[in-house]
Amino acid sequence: MxxxxxxxxxxxxxxxxxxxxxxxxxIVELGVLSSLVFSLALFVAAIWQAARTIRDAFTHLxxxxxxxxxxxxxxxxxxxxxxxxxxxxxxxxxxxxxxxxVQNVPAWLHIRTFDDxxxxxxxxxxxxxxxxxxxxxxxxxxGTEILAYGAAxxxxxxxxxxxSVILSRQGAAHPEPPxxxxxxxxxxxxxxxx
Numbered sequence: 031m032x033x034x035x036x037x038x039x040x041x042x043x044x045x046x047x048x049x050x051x052x053x054x055x056x057i058v059e060l061g062v063l064s065s066l067v068f069s070l071a072l073f074v075a076a077i078w079q080a081a082r083t084i085r086d087a088f089t090h091l092x093x094x095x096x097x098x099x100x101x102x103x104x105x106x107x108x109x110x111x112x113x114x115x116x117x118x119x120x121x122x123x124x125x126x127x128x129x130x131x132v133q134n135v136p137a138w139l140h141i142r143t144f145d146d147x148x149x150x151x152x153x154x155x156x157x158x159x160x161x162x163x164x165x166x167x168x169x170x171x172x173g174t175e176i177l178a179y180g181a182a183x184x185x186x187x188x189x190x191x192x193x194s195v196i197l198s199r200q201g202a203a204h205p206e207p208p209x210x211x212x213x214x215x216x217x218x219x220x221x222x223x224x
């Protein structure tokens with residue numbers, strides 16, 4: 031049995047290493063796909079739940095608690111949609127950062143740096159926490175335990191806000207060069223007369 035010979039120079043080894051790192055893009059693509067599938071599943075589940083809740087509410091119109099039930103369901107749906115949106119942004123952000131720029135998305139979803147991705151997610155996290163507290167407050171029956179819950183959420187929101195401010199100041203101190211937007215091919219200049 032013969033052993034394989036080591037490469038004669040560092041070039042083939044470096045090429046193999048670069049192929050290995052290139053393969054990691056496939057792993058990121060799997061993460062992008064799984065995040066996208068979870069996001070779509072949450073959107074579909076929220077829409078399905080909303081349709082069922084609205085149908086049930088119409089069969090109980092005028093009964094006590096129907097309106098409050100609709101309000102709680104609407105807030106819970108908003109919470110689900112926010113989590114779905116966060117997963118969608120994670121999916122688009124990973125695709126843009128590791129694989130290539132994503133086309134046909136609104137300008138606010140163009141993610142150029144990891145800090146861009148973090149800023150967008152932090153904003154959604156704060157809104158999702160506020161919506162979650164609103165949902166709990168709607169169902170609150172009394173007592174003081176909601177104060178502790180609200181204080182804990184406020185502390186988390188303040189910490190996220192402080193981190194977001196620090197992150198944006200660091201980004202302002204070290205601005206990234208702008209990535210040019212793709213443009214349509216410019217028409218070729220006319221050929222000079224012969």
